[in-house]
Amino acid sequence: MPELPEVETVRRGLQENVVGRLVVKVEVGRERTVRRTSREALIDGLTGVQILSATRRGKYLICDLDSGQKLMMHLRMSGRLIIAKPNSVRPAHTHVVMHLAKSNVVVSELWFVDPRTFGEVVVFDPDLIETQMPDLANLGVDPLIDEFTPEILGELFKNRRGNLKALLLNQHFVAGIGNIYADEILHLAKLRPDRLPGRLTHVTLSRLHGAIVEVLNKAVNAGGSTLKDTQYVDLDGQTGSFQDQHRVYGRAGLPCLSCRKGRILMTVVAGRTTCYCSACQH
DNA sequence: AACTGTCCCTGCAAGC
DNA sequence: TGCTTGCAGGGACAGT
Numbered sequence: 001m002p003e004l005p006e007v008e009t010v011r012r013g014l015q016e017n018v019v020g021r022l023v024v025k026v027e028v029g030r031e032r033t034v035r036r037t038s039r040e041a042l043i044d045g046l047t048g049v050q051i052l053s054a055t056r057r058g059k060y061l062i063c064d065l066d067s068g069q070k071l072m073m074h075l076r077m078s079g080r081l082i083i084a085k086p087n088s089v090r091p092a093h094t095h096v097v098m099h100l101a102k103s104n105v106v107v108s109e110l111w112f113v114d115p116r117t118f119g120e121v122v123v124f125d126p127d128l129i130e131t132q133m134p135d136l137a138n139l140g141v142d143p144l145i146d147e148f149t150p151e152i153l154g155e156l157f158k159n160r161r162g163n164l165k166a167l168l169l170n171q172h173f174v175a176g177i178g179n180i181y182a183d184e185i186l187h188l189a190k191l192r193p194d195r196l197p198g199r200l201t202h203v204t205l206s207r208l209h210g211a212i213v214e215v216l217n218k219a220v221n222a223g224g225s226t227l228k229d230t231q232y233v234d235l236d237g238q239t240g241s242f243q244d245q246h247r248v249y250g251r252a253g254l255p256c257l258s259c260r261k262g263r264i265l266m267t268v269v270a271g272r273t274t275c276y277c278s279a280c281q282h
Numbered sequence: 283a284a285c286t287g288t289c290c291c292t293g294c295a296a297g298c
Numbered sequence: 299t300g301c302t303t304g305c306a307g308g309g310a311c312a313g314t
Contacts, residue, residue: 001306001307001308002308003308032290032291059308059309074308074309075308076307076308076309077291077292077306077307077308078291078292078293078307093292114291115291115292115293116290116291116292116293116306116307117290117291117292118290118291118307118308118309119308135309135310160284160285161284161285162284162285162286166285166286169308171308171309178307178308179306179307179308227306228294270286271286271287271288272306272307273305273306273307
């Protein structure tokens with residue numbers, strides 16, 4: 001599933017292939033992908049507009065447009081952004097197509113492909129972010145962009161109920177972590193996913209902080225994770241390779257690669273399938 | 283206020 | 299073999 005490392009890999013592809021291009025034509029297939037506004041709003045907001053930047057916050061992709069508006073794209077479960085030559089055969093579930101020009105020559109198409117249709121594409125006015133994009137406006141700390149220290153993590157977790165995994169998954173605290181990386185982070189930090197976050201010691205908070213930064217950075221360097229069911233690929237259709245470094249996700253019943261004593265258990269925590277080591281996570 | 287459960291949607295795999 | 303069923307999951311929203 002696209003989480004922070006996959007979205008960052010896609011962002012780099014946008015930087016390379018889309019920034020500086022002029023959108024000359026926009027097609028919207030399924031209206032559900034543009035449900036936050038409308039088909040007309042997306043077409044009007046993008047046609048004849050130049051894309052100036054490609055940034056990321058958590059799992060959100062945001063592009064500055066020369067109209068003063070911003071483009072937001074979210075891949076959610078199964079969304080993919082693909083760069084293609086003009087008039088190529090499109091895969092099933094291609095819901096938005098942007099025709100991109102360089103020096104007034106159409107050079108490529110950007111496809112938003114999304115089988116499960118949870119993803120979305122929207123053009124919004126940055127002055128209205130609080131009302132139009134409350135989820136984006138209230139996003140938590142991005143661990144690879146914002147200042148992020150064990151102390152900041154401690155402040156975020158102070159007096160919280162629930163469990164560690166639920167907090168890691170909550171985008172209002174730390175932004176960008178999904179189910180796979182939450183499990184990998186907790187395993188590296190040697191913390192049980194159902195552990196209560198109330199009074200973590202400074203040492204524990206430092207370990208968790210270090211694990212968040214390390215896992216996310218390593219995954220970005222590996223181009224993200226491509227799983228069997230979701231077929232995540234970057235803008236050029238390349239798969240990621242971090243799945244080869246997963247130590248708990250998808251390894252239920254197998255021995256722990258870290259401590260070599262425990263087995264990887266599969267349970268449900270925070271309503272999500274959760275894998276952790278029976279021996280080395282406390 | 284802050285947490286948990288349900289829903290949205292499709293493709294795939296397991297089971298009968 | 300061919301159907302049905304269940305599961306996967308990010309985030310909004312409803313419920314507690």
